[in-house]
Amino acid sequence: MKRIALKTYAKILTAFFTLLGTITGCDYFEPRCEYGTPSADFVFKGKVVDKSSQKPITDIRIIHKTGYAPANDTVKTNANGEFELKFNDFPGGDHWIYAEDLDGTENGGLYDSDSLTVNSSQMKRIKKGDGSWYQGAFEKTDANFSLQKSDKKE
Numbered sequence: 001m002k003r004i005a006l007k008t009y010a011k012i013l014t015a016f017f018t019l020l021g022t023i024t025g026c027d028y029f030e031p032r033c034e035y036g037t038p039s040a041d042f043v044f045k046g047k048v049v050d051k052s053s054q055k056p057i058t059d060i061r062i063i064h065k066t067g068y069a070p071a072n073d074t075v076k077t078n079a080n081g082e083f084e085l086k087f088n089d090f091p092g093g094d095h096w097i098y099a100e101d102l103d104g105t106e107n108g109g110l111y112d113s114d115s116l117t118v119n120s121s122q123m124k125r126i127k128k129g130d131g132s133w134y135q136g137a138f139e140k141t142d143a144n145f146s147l148q149k150s151d152k153k154e
Helices: 002-025
Strands: 039-050 060-065 073-076 082-089 094-101 114-119 124-128 134-140 145-147
Touching: 039 060, 039 094, 060 082, 073 082, 094 145, 114 145
Parallel strands: 039 134, 039 145
Antiparallel strands: 039 082, 060 073, 060 094, 094 114, 124 134
């Protein structure tokens, strides 16, 4: 009789803890906890010109710098000095964009580097998010640089 009572008690406890584990895993209340990382697409468009002549400069490296090196993105300016830099990053912060002369005097002279800090509030939303982790797409169309010729020799 004692053995039957212990087996019944064990079955009741097993059923109770199974139900308890199942019920606590359900989410009945809003907002639900979600695990992930918010992200957004960013587009920077601009032009790089010589500060004194206002002529476009070709082959200037444009770098989006982040606090984590693998996410640094780089593009070069075209023959009109224009660039378009696209990347996906964490939304809501500042973005650091650097312009750097790579080819020395081949593009008309050796130019000093310059940088631009863009806050997310200065950007225009061009695409809405999905209501979850993706926040949409943002664009900055006037990320322009005026580089001054360097006094340094190559």
